[in-house]
Amino acid sequence: MVKLEQIIQAHAGMVRRIASVYERHPDAIDDLAQDVWIAVWEALPRLNDPTDLKPYIARITQNICVSHVRRAIRRRTQELHDNLPDPGPLPDLRTGQSLKLARLIEAVRNLPENFKCVVSLYLEEMPIKDIAQTLGISESNASVRLHRAKAALSQSLGDTL
């Protein structure tokens, strides 16, 4: 059986990238990623086919991200402090590739919920079939959503890329 540490090494980037679409603040993204890994740890013994790991973890990540309603409500009621850190990347990282990446992430964040979930999986190089299975929609539905989401992304990014 594959060890959790190896799985984390292989898929930590994917989990964090998907989580960054749903959360803006780095600490919140870390919390979300940690929730995902706890869920993966609990669900791992029930995984029959270890080759299926990437879509499986993507599905768990997607579900955790979509369903963190309660925590989002609780956070909204917290008091704001004056010394809150800037949620964006550091100024020296805002150059070239990083700037483009930041704009892409922001553009994906601003997409409607039904496009966001399809695009975040597509950007993780998941085929349409896996995206449809992960979200519980038909392949044609996933294709149409992806097409429209890409059009919306192109529109919002313009000549940035």
Next chain:
Amino acid sequence: MNTAPSNDRLVALWQTAPPPDPHRLIRDLQRLQRMHRRLIRVVAGLLAGVSLLLMLAEATGRPATHGILSAIWILGLTIGTAWRWRARCSRIDEVTLDTVNSLKWMLGRAKRDLLLARCLYAGVPCGALTGAFVSKLPRHGASPEAALRPASHPILSVAGLSVLLLMMAAGFVLAWSRRSEVKRLAERLRSAEVGL
């Protein structure tokens, strides 16, 4: 749309995101795992200790419960373990289902919670009124002991009313939070299911 994703410049750019530090994540998870195991061991030890003490006490014949207390305790433990196992399985189902079914599952649970909350704030006063009505009926009135102590009536009434109000307030708060959750989940489900 059907091109391989890796040929897409958006995908290529997306993949350039700096990976997180997995060592820190693994350390945090290992710490959580250790804490979880320690907690499980402590709780299991405490429960086993109490069971052992109960059984020893009853075996020596000190309490005259004829093993009923131990049986109830062990039954409670079994039900608790089964409940915990079931809750864990359903939590895993929640995250391993596809998004649409997972949302349906959560929506169903939120609706059940909402119903329970409504029962709490609407059912409690109804139950209290029914109780008060029944107590006024002949042959179902106050016990002779209570009738002998009329001074205790106001205290009991105030305590009963406080508990009633407390339960209703809890029901209102729970219903408010679940109602907003049902609304949000229904919106998300609609967006995930249709969305075109």
